[in-house]
Amino acid sequence: MSPVIQVTGVRKTYGSTVAVAEASFEVNEGEIFGLIGPNGAGKTTTMECIEGLRKPDRGAIAVLGLDPFREVYKLQERIGVQLQQAQLQKRIKVWEAVDLWASLYRKKALDGERLLEQLGLSDKRNAWFMNLSGGQKQRLFIALALINDPEVVFLDELTTGLDPQARRAIWELVRGIRERGKTVFLTTHLMEEAERLCDRVAIMEHGRIIDIDTPEGLVARHCPERAVVLDTEDAAAGERFQGIAGVESVTSIGKRFTIRGRGDDLVSEVIHCLSESRIRVTDFRTILPNLEDVFLKLTGRSIRE
Amino acid sequence: MMMRGLWKLTWIEIKVFLREPLGAFGTIGIPVLLFVVLGRATHLRVAPSSLAASGVNTASIPVLVSLLIAISAVLSLVTIISIYREGGILKRLRATPLRPQTILTAHVMVKLLLSAATLALMLMAGRRYIPPGAHVPWFSFTIALMISTWSILSMGFLIASIVPTARFAQPIGAVILYPMIVVSGLFVPVQSFPPALRVVARALPLTYATSLLRGIWNGDGWRAHMGDVAALTVLFLLFTVISAKVFRWE
Numbered sequence: 318m319s320p321v322i323q324v325t326g327v328r329k330t331y332g333s334t335v336a337v338a339e340a341s342f343e344v345n346e347g348e349i350f351g352l353i354g355p356n357g358a359g360k361t362t363t364m365e366c367i368e369g370l371r372k373p374d375r376g377a378i379a380v381l382g383l384d385p386f387r388e389v390y391k392l393q394e395r396i397g398v399q400l401q402q403a404q405l406q407k408r409i410k411v412w413e414a415v416d417l418w419a420s421l422y423r424k425k426a427l428d429g430e431r432l433l434e435q436l437g438l439s440d441k442r443n444a445w446f447m448n449l450s451g452g453q454k455q456r457l458f459i460a461l462a463l464i465n466d467p468e469v470v471f472l473d474e475l476t477t478g479l480d481p482q483a484r485r486a487i488w489e490l491v492r493g494i495r496e497r498g499k500t501v502f503l504t505t506h507l508m509e510e511a512e513r514l515c516d517r518v519a520i521m522e523h524g525r526i527i528d529i530d531t532p533e534g535l536v537a538r539h540c541p542e543r544a545v546v547l548d549t550e551d552a553a554a555g556e557r558f559q560g561i562a563g564v565e566s567v568t569s570i571g572k573r574f575t576i577r578g579r580g581d582d583l584v585s586e587v588i589h590c591l592s593e594s595r596i597r598v599t600d601f602r603t604i605l606p607n608l609e610d611v612f613l614k615l616t617g618r619s620i621r622e
Numbered sequence: 623m624m625m626r627g628l629w630k631l632t633w634i635e636i637k638v639f640l641r642e643p644l645g646a647f648g649t650i651g652i653p654v655l656l657f658v659v660l661g662r663a664t665h666l667r668v669a670p671s672s673l674a675a676s677g678v679n680t681a682s683i684p685v686l687v688s689l690l691i692a693i694s695a696v697l698s699l700v701t702i703i704s705i706y707r708e709g710g711i712l713k714r715l716r717a718t719p720l721r722p723q724t725i726l727t728a729h730v731m732v733k734l735l736l737s738a739a740t741l742a743l744m745l746m747a748g749r750r751y752i753p754p755g756a757h758v759p760w761f762s763f764t765i766a767l768m769i770s771t772w773s774i775l776s777m778g779f780l781i782a783s784i785v786p787t788a789r790f791a792q793p794i795g796a797v798i799l800y801p802m803i804v805v806s807g808l809f810v811p812v813q814s815f816p817p818a819l820r821v822v823a824r825a826l827p828l829t830y831a832t833s834l835l836r837g838i839w840n841g842d843g844w845r846a847h848m849g850d851v852a853a854l855t856v857l858f859l860l861f862t863v864i865s866a867k868v869f870r871w872e
Binding site: 368370390393394398400402403404405406407408409413416417418420421422423445 | 630642706717720
């Protein structure tokens with residue numbers, strides 16, 4: 318697979334503020350690639366440089382083999398863009414927006430009415446933009462980003478401000494975009510979103526890319542800690558758990574034991590021990606680190622701060 | 623390439639504009655009403671036949687109202703552009719193959735069409751306040767108003783570039799544009815201004831617009847006003863070049 322987006326040594330400053338200090342990464346064809354990090358990390362600036370909306374001070378960008386700044390109109394024909402916090406004319410109707418967007422591209426656009434139907438907006442086609450809910454607006458913006466049947470779709474903070482239900486519906490739509498063979502590049506500050514949606518993620522902080530990998534790869538590399546929490550009345554259990562290979566600590570409060578260790582084998586080792594020693598447990602769960610923990614570890618702070 | 627999307631965008635902007643009753647009324651309704659009210663006031667006081675004899679310039683009211691039409695079109699443009707910028711609408715439109723100049727051209731066309739429509743309404747509604755003897759060259763006058771509006775619109779883009787937020791667009795625009803009527807020579811001839819003020823007047827498009835509109839209304843030929851048209855064109859080019867440098871899309 319060849320990279321669809323190549324970003325090499327990009328830097329962008331606004332006056333004395335460094336928005337992007339140094340960013341280099343590649344996005345492959347057909348994947349959902351997420352740029353994650355807290356607000357102000359430089360995600361949107363990076364994305365807008367790739368979309369040709371901003372000119373980086375330094376560095377090189379190629380999207381579908383095009384220079385986004387010099388060949389911006391050629392590029393716009395082939396990509397679809399959803400911008401963070403964008404608006405449309407307050408009193409533009411849904412179908413008018415889709416119809417207008419469809420007329421802007423040289424190649425034949427997708428069937429707008431069908432697209433609205435797929436995005437669940439058919440019954441809103443005559444509604445004014447200002448009267449749409451947050452989720453409906455985002456779905457309309459997705460429709461506008463897809464109307465030219467683009468090869469790469471850019472989604473900037475797509476689900477910010479949406480309720481969990483609308484968020485899940487949008488995730489389904491984004492997976493649908495990938496299934497149509499498109500490449501998706503998105504930014505998010507929601508770790509759950511990145512974990513559930515992205516094939517690969519780049520973690521960005523203070524204008525720098527800290528690490529890039531699959532969500533699982535990042536967790537395995539930076540947070541190998543695992544924990545098993547179980548309830549048992551067995552008085553001898555604690556001693557047995559200490560003997561499990563890879564276990565670092567066993568703590569207990571009453572009948573509740575917490576077994577901590579490293580590596581993927583910990584859970585099966587604990588299960589093995591339980592069955593071998595015939596320990597009767599009344600509750601059992603594992604605590605596995607996620608991207609949130611990776612972020613905390615890499616940056617020393619929670620993404621929500 | 624430039625044309626792709628232009629007509630559709632223009633048409634949508636017209637529809638969107640007319641869907642906001644207050645804005646549409648303010649831009650179209652107020653100049654028409656003003657013309658009728660002013661026309662009525664002068665009409666009642668002075669018999670039409672003695673108007674010309676009395677020395678009152680019969681062109682003053684239509685020219686004043688025409689200037690107001692142009693200014694309200696420009697104010698509306700300044701407001702819309704700043705709202706579109708603040709809301710990220712301009713940015714969203716730019717993230718397409720649309721050329722920036724196509725977006726701005728669509729707005730200029732909307733305003734020119736609205737100005738022409740307002741003028742037509744004004745002439746229809748105020749028909750009986752125009753002295754029966756006066757032959758109004760309405761077609762030339764419409765063209766003159768459109769040239770004037772077009773030139774002043776370029777100033778609007780410059781104002782739209784400097785207003786910090788949409789909230790200030792209307793007041794800042796009004797403070798810049800309305801006083802221009804006072805020094806335009808409509809009420810007091812430019813020749814009688816102190817020298818410094820005369821220089822200011824000569825640098826403003828409204829001065830030439832007034833001269834052009836008044837002349838055309840009074841039946842002058844275009845050749846007599848080529849200087850005004852040239853000045854309006856030069857000012858348009860000047861403001862457009864400056865706007866192109868300082869215009870902010872977001």
